Amino acid sequence: MENIKKVFTEFKGNKNLSILILAFLGIALILFNFPLKKDTPPITPSNPKIDNLETFELQIKKELENILSKMDGVGKVSVMVTLENSSEMVYSENYTENKRENREEDSQGGKRNTVEYNKTGQLVIIRRAGNEEPVVIKEIMPKIRGVMVVSENGDNPKVKLEITKAIQSVLDVPAYKIFVVKGK
Incomplete structure (x- = not known):
């Protein structure tokens, strides 16, 4: 200095x-890529991950039971949720795109244009604690196949409608995939 x-x-x-x-x-x-700060950890998205599908189903079930039981006239509820498929991971990739145009003309005056596109991709990999893993951009959670609700007052048409509307608005599930019945 x-x-x-x-x-x-x-x-x-x-x-x-x-x-x-x-x-x-x-x-x-x-x-020379002179490090200004030493030992800074890599920046990674801090989204809470759902361990597996059963945990995801259970989380939705408990939240629905909790909120539906607080609705007027519904009473005690039990909820069952089924999922269509598993979750899907979207990984970060580096892409290279090439475009090559070729114009040819023959001796009789005929012309031919050819265009060749080439796109290659490679996963972005990070090293963390000695292991290599792909960089996850987002995790797409599975769609809900159907919801069944057993309610103390599930035979009341008004209660059925309220439960169905609530589930439709919260989970974006169509009414025909929601079944509400009276329980014991």
């Missing part, structure tokens, strides 16, 4: 040389 101060005091009168030296130092830092 003292050496840098000494250089700047010597060339204080020459502004162009000082700017040139600063530019050179900046470029050197960029080229």
Whole structure:
């Protein structure tokens, strides 16, 4: 640090040389990727992950039971949720696209144009604790196949309608996939 101060005091009168030296130092830092902070962990998305489908189903079931039981006239409820498929992971990829056009003309005046597209992709991999793993952009949770609700007052048409509307608005499930019945 003292050496840098000494250089700047010597060339204080020459502004162009000082700017040139600063530019050179900046470029050197960029080229050598000089670490400004040491031991900084890589930035990763902090989305809470659902361990498996049963946990996802159970979470939806409990939340539905909790909220439906608080609705007026519904009483005690028990909920069953079924899922269509498993969750889907979307991974980050680096893509390279190439386009090549070829125009040919033969001796009789005929013309031919060909266009060739080439797209290649490669998964983005990070190293974490000695292991390599792909970078996950997002996890698409499975769609809900159907919901069954057993309610103390499930035989009341008004209660059935209220439960059906609530599930439709919360889970975006069509009415024909929701079944509400009276329980014991």
